[in-house]
Amino acid sequence: MPIPVASEAVARSRADACPGALSVHVAADGGLARVRLPGGVVSGAAMLALAAAAADLGRGDLELTSRANVQVRGLATGAELELGLRIAAVGLLPSASHERVRNLVASPLSGIDDAGVVDVSPLAPELDRQLCARPVLADLPGRFLFGLDDGRGDLGRLSPDLTAVARAVDRFEIHPGGFTVDRSQVVPVLLAAAEAFLSERESLRSGAASAEAAGGTSGGGAASGGASGEWRISELPDAGQGLLQRVARQFRGAPASGSAGEHSLPAPPPEPVGVIGQADGRAALVVLAPLGRLTVEQASFLARHAGVRGLRITPWRSVVLPDLIEVTSVAKQASALGLGIDEQSPWYRVSACTGRPGCAKALADVRADALSEVFNHGAPPHTVRWSGCERRCGRPHDVQIDLIATGNGYRRTENGTT
Secondary structure: OOOOOOOHHHHHOOOOOOOOOOOOEEEOOEEEEEEOOHHHEEOHHHHHHHHHHHHHHOOOEEEEOOOOOEEEEEEOOOHHHHHHHHHHHOOOOOOOOOOOOOOEEEOOOOOOOOOOOOOOOOHHHHHHHHHHOOHHHHHOOOOOOEEEEOOOOOOHHHOOOEEEEEEEOOEEEEEOOOEEEEHHHHHHHHHHHHHHHHHHHHHHHHHHHHHHHOOOOOOOOHHHHHHHOOOOHHHOOOOOHHHHHHHHHHOOOEEOOOOHHHHOOOOOOOOOOEEEEOOOOOEEEEEEOHHHEEEHHHHHHHHHOOOOOOEEEOOOOEEEEEEEOOHHHHHHHHHHOOOEOOOOOHHHOEEEOOOOOOOOOOOOOHHHHHHHHHHHHOOOOOOEEEEOOOOOOOOOOOOOEEEEEOOOOEEEEEOOEO
């Protein structure tokens, strides 16, 4: 299957270094490709294709990201072309021009358990299709994030740029903005707001450029900041309130009822863990990837249990296997492969950045050290983060103990205090 030719919109986004499946990031250990999975959904066939690509073209494992996407590391120069062909063949590359902007998270358990107000999973592919159908939206930054929350509030800690939160079966609240729309308006409203963001960002850049040309700014001032900034709605001068008010008027969105405090996103519940009961008597199993990585064997095992609804990657680097009949047997097999199957797993308390050899700035192979510590001493009593340098990239919000590589061992901090 040929790879679609990317439009000029992608080529123009030079200040945005977010990797894609075709536009890879050159890391210390080779090319890094990020494959977007809108809503975190991936079929068994697609997961097998990703695992095979990691084995044949990359380092041999798959990374799960905090936006429910998948990364392949260690690609040789030019290997992204073969990767593109492979993922296009299983439906993971519907648009080359938009492949880096298909950033869409959805409540992973929506439609599986009964904790949500309404099943939002059908909205994810609809939003993805319409996003790819609008050429102008190929200019969205690679960090711009859409969220579909089924009312349980699990997306709150991710801080999407635009979130639709279910308040009733046919009523959604748009955040930020705090106005409500019918379910049929959710996708059009989100896309209109994204287009308004691009328009406002362009106006800011044009104004900054005009000011610089007139001598109003000098190098490194507002003009240079505008050229590479405003990647998120929150980075706009008014945090996007003006454009959201315009979108609300355009779609006649009703102000959310209740006090101002009720207009905020719901408090995030704990991340899903282990066996989740379904209304139909079957069960879902949530398994955690150790340090956010799946071996080819683990990924292939998950693919074999994908079922009709496929797998759902979560933003917490775990994978949901819905519709299981023999869930106990599947859980035992997953545990034997090293996957975390319940909250007793050490991987719910231990995380690590990429470290050496993947990151040139890292001062230690933190992942190897973390694995060795867990295998030799078991699960720690607190949440621990291993970081290869002082930047502490990707550090979770709930870390209690930090172990930071210094080049001569690790510096330990507890709740931010050395």
